[in-house]
Amino acid sequence: MPDNELYKTPAITMNSIELCAGAGGQALGLERSGFEHQVLVEIDAHACATLRHNRPHWLVHEGDLSAFDARAYQGIDLVAGGVPCPPFSKAGKQLGADDERDLFPQAMRVVEETRPQAVMLENVRGLLDAVFTDYRQKIAHQLQALGYWTDWHLFNAADFGVCQLRPRVVFVALRRDLAEHFRWPAPSFQLPPTVGELLGDLMGAQGWQGLEAWKERANDIAPTLVGGSKKHGGPDLGPTRAKQAWASLGVDGRGLVDAPPAADFVGMPRLTVRMCARIQGFPDEWAFVGKKTPAYRQVGNAFPPPVAHAVSRQIAQAIEAAAQARVSRTSLRAA
Numbered sequence: 001m002p003d004n005e006l007y008k009t010p011a012i013t014m015n016s017i018e019l020c021a022g023a024g025g026q027a028l029g030l031e032r033s034g035f036e037h038q039v040l041v042e043i044d045a046h047a048c049a050t051l052r053h054n055r056p057h058w059l060v061h062e063g064d065l066s067a068f069d070a071r072a073y074q075g076i077d078l079v080a081g082g083v084p085c086p087p088f089s090k091a092g093k094q095l096g097a098d099d100e101r102d103l104f105p106q107a108m109r110v111v112e113e114t115r116p117q118a119v120m121l122e123n124v125r126g127l128l129d130a131v132f133t134d135y136r137q138k139i140a141h142q143l144q145a146l147g148y149w150t151d152w153h154l155f156n157a158a159d160f161g162v163c164q165l166r167p168r169v170v171f172v173a174l175r176r177d178l179a180e181h182f183r184w185p186a187p188s189f190q191l192p193p194t195v196g197e198l199l200g201d202l203m204g205a206q207g208w209q210g211l212e213a214w215k216e217r218a219n220d221i222a223p224t225l226v227g228g229s230k231k232h233g234g235p236d237l238g239p240t241r242a243k244q245a246w247a248s249l250g251v252d253g254r255g256l257v258d259a260p261p262a263a264d265f266v267g268m269p270r271l272t273v274r275m276c277a278r279i280q281g282f283p284d285e286w287a288f289v290g291k292k293t294p295a296y297r298q299v300g301n302a303f304p305p306p307v308a309h310a311v312s313r314q315i316a317q318a319i320e321a322a323a324q325a326r327v328s329r330t331s332l333r334a335a
Contacts, residue, residue: 029308
């Protein structure tokens with residue numbers, strides 16, 4: 001469990017808008033860091049239903065990001081989001097700016113319309129490949145021209161207690177007066193739980209007699225969950241290599257099930273959506289709306305809440321430190 005310092009409430013109130021919010025993985029991390037969401041933009045109806053179900057007080061804008069007018073949110077503290085990853089994914093064609101699903105330009109438009117104190121955008125590791133160097137520089141130059149300091153950082157979710165490696169790239173832009181107060185989060189010194197340790201109670205919920213033997217076999221962290229897209233993928237645990245990795249942990253990755261194994265079950269069990277959500281770092285009380293395939297896609301495409309929290313907490317502390325520095329300077333001038 002995280003310590004109390006990790007969840008310390010900031011001294012000042014901060015607000016945010018989130019783009020391509022999905023099922024709320026990043027939104028949960030921001031919430032834990034003290035950000036109050038003013039609006040969450042998401043096009044997928046199932047994900048929007050999930051957000052509304054879990055946080056009825058959140059304002060969810062269901063629709064295409066390109067049609068979202070952000071000018072009403074000028075001066076927001078943080079613009080965050082998880083713009084679609086297929087344009088940069090090694091599993092795809094890596095078309096980048098030529099991919100119709102590339103929404104970085106729309107995110108940059110929102111930043112220009114709102115001029116926030118900070119920006120936080122998440123994507124796949126492929127975005128750091130050499131083929132996208134010019135693309136990354138273009139984004140950085142756009143924001144630097146608006147007065148922001150920018151940086152990219154690669155994180156592994158396992159370094160923050162999540163039971164999978166899950167490499168993810170986070171782009172942060174801060175107003176230059178905030179940049180001196182920002183530090184990227186350091187990895188945790190605690191190893192994440194193994195799949196057996198993490199899922200033992202769920203897997204044994206119906207008294208499965210083979211539970212203890214399975215837990216001994218499931219003695220490593222999980223392969224990276226893959227959510228797929230509406231064009232590709234389904235309620236299974238990824239391509240052949242991923243399925244083989246799951247099999248080495250005693251998990252049948254060819255599909256998901258609605259319930260854990262029965263007491264007399266023999267063979268390799270499959271995961272439920274709830275098990276996958278726990279692997280992704282979601283709290284058990286976070287419900288996913290929709291049937292198995294759309295529910296699993298929401299989980300598999302999410303940004304793990306613990307990683308989102310670790311980064312956004314550093315942003316929150318930078319905003320707070322800059323605000324305190326301004327107060328101190330004002331006091332000195334008054335004296």
